[in-house]
Amino acid sequence: MSCSPEKRAGPRERLSREPLGVLAGWGDYPRVVAQALRQRGHPVVVLALKDHADPRLAQVADAFCWIGLGSFGRAVRVFRTQGVRRAVLLGKLRKTEFFRPGVWWQHRPDWKFLWHFGPLLFSRTKNRKDDTLLQALVDAFARQGVQIVPPTDLLPELLAPPGLWTQRAPTPYERQDILFGWQLAREMGRLDVGQTVVVKARAVLAVEAIEGTDACIARAGQLCPSGRFTVVKVAKPQQDMRFDVPTIGRNTIDQLVRSGASCLAIEAGKTVFLDREYVVREADRHGIAVVSLVRAEDVFGPLTTLRAA
Numbered sequence: 001m002s003c004s005p006e007k008r009a010g011p012r013e014r015l016s017r018e019p020l021g022v023l024a025g026w027g028d029y030p031r032v033v034a035q036a037l038r039q040r041g042h043p044v045v046v047l048a049l050k051d052h053a054d055p056r057l058a059q060v061a062d063a064f065c066w067i068g069l070g071s072f073g074r075a076v077r078v079f080r081t082q083g084v085r086r087a088v089l090l091g092k093l094r095k096t097e098f099f100r101p102g103v104w105w106q107h108r109p110d111w112k113f114l115w116h117f118g119p120l121l122f123s124r125t126k127n128r129k130d131d132t133l134l135q136a137l138v139d140a141f142a143r144q145g146v147q148i149v150p151p152t153d154l155l156p157e158l159l160a161p162p163g164l165w166t167q168r169a170p171t172p173y174e175r176q177d178i179l180f181g182w183q184l185a186r187e188m189g190r191l192d193v194g195q196t197v198v199v200k201a202r203a204v205l206a207v208e209a210i211e212g213t214d215a216c217i218a219r220a221g222q223l224c225p226s227g228r229f230t231v232v233k234v235a236k237p238q239q240d241m242r243f244d245v246p247t248i249g250r251n252t253i254d255q256l257v258r259s260g261a262s263c264l265a266i267e268a269g270k271t272v273f274l275d276r277e278y279v280v281r282e283a284d285r286h287g288i289a290v291v292s293l294v295r296a297e298d299v300f301g302p303l304t305t306l307r308a309a
Contacts (some may be wrong), residue, residue: 019043019062020154021079021087021146024053029247030090032274033151033158035060045082047075053091070109072117076144087141088151089134089243092212129192131236134243150241152272162268163304165276165290166283174230174263174289175299177202181232182265182296189236195246198261200229213248214255227260235270249274253282261288265299268292280307 020042024030031054034044038060046061048054050068058064065078079087109117120126120136138148152159170178181199184207188194194208198220206220217231233246248266256264264283266273271292273279283290292306293299 017041017043018086019045019083021082021084022046022057022061023075023087023089024048024057025089025091025093026052027091027247027251028054028249028274029272030054031057031060033088033090033155036155038062043082045079045084045087047078049091049093052093068108070113072140073110073112076112076141076146079144079146084146086147086149088154089137089148090151130244131192131238131240135240138242148242150245152241152245158272158274160266160268160271160273160292161306162292162294162298163306165280165292165306166288168284168287168289169303170230170263170265170289170291170299173201177230178232178263178265178291178293178299179296181230182234182293185232185234186237189234190238192236195236195244196231196233198229198231200224205229214251217252217255217259217261221259221261224260228262229260230263230265231256231261232265233271234267239270241270245272246270247272247274248279250278253279253288256288257282257286263289264291265296266290266292268294 020037022030022034022044024034024046030046034046034057038044043062044060045063046057047065047067048057050066063078063082065074067075117136117140120132126132141148177199180202181197184199184204185195185197188197188207194216196208196213196216197204198206198217205224206216208216211219213233220229220231221227233248235246239245246267248264248271252264273292279290291299291303
């Protein structure tokens with residue numbers, strides 16, 4: 001878990017730009033954002049979560065450090081050393097890690113971690129929902145002088161605008177499933193269970209929980225070998241844009257293809273859409289409709305055609 005604060009040469013204006021921190025979990029999202037921030041002249045300090053983050057992040061960071069789940073004190077020290085006062089949370093944390101035997105021995109909680117998170121993680125009465133855990137992390141960093149900010153405030157172009165992304169629009173049956181699934185997904189989000197619901201013929205095939213979106217879609221494919229189902233992914237009604245923002249990208253479309261899905265509906269303006277060119281190309285190649293909506297009812301109106309940006 002060594003740190004490599006390797007400074008890289010960059011534009012002259014980089015020297016006057018604010019260094020930004022990236023706490024990176026699993027997926028492509030951290031790498032995309034880190035790369036974009038560096039292109040805009042910000043020195044980027046990446047704390048990569050062990051067994052989660054992509055090692056290629058080291059190539060787009062001005063300073064890079066592997067950390068464990070329990071290395072909160074180390075994370076604070078690295079940010080302070082590098083002058084980071086604002087940071088973003090990016091990528092997934094596999095919550096199943098918390099239930100694996102020996103996890104805390106492997107990740108070795110430091111004293112600062114135990115001080116901030118021990119009462120929550122080792123309590124028998126407090127809940128460990130996503131929002132609870134992530135809000136505790138945000139508050140802990142704030143007490144150490146690091147503000148966690150929404151990545152979409154820094155890069156608003158990451159959010160999907162409303163419209164139809166693919167050559168094929170949802171069929172009348174799929175539109176009904178979108179409306180049905182949207183209401184359910186919104187309720188599951190309100191309960192902070194998950195953001196994704198998979199539907200066919202107004203029947204629920206799978207609901208996302210601790211396993212994550214890709215595993216939820218895979219389970220729907222196993223339960224419905226005939227495929228042709230609709231995946232709906234929306235933000236929580238109480239969505240905090242600093243963390244756990246709905247995200248789709250390369251892994252999502254690949255899983256949709258493998259599982260036999262025929263339609264994907266996401267919430268416009270609150271869903272991060274990565275690898276758009278690849279997603280749209282693969283969706284068109286396999287006849288999958290992809291649509292982003294402000295409200296579920298909008299699927300019954302005229303859909304503006306979008307193409308990959």
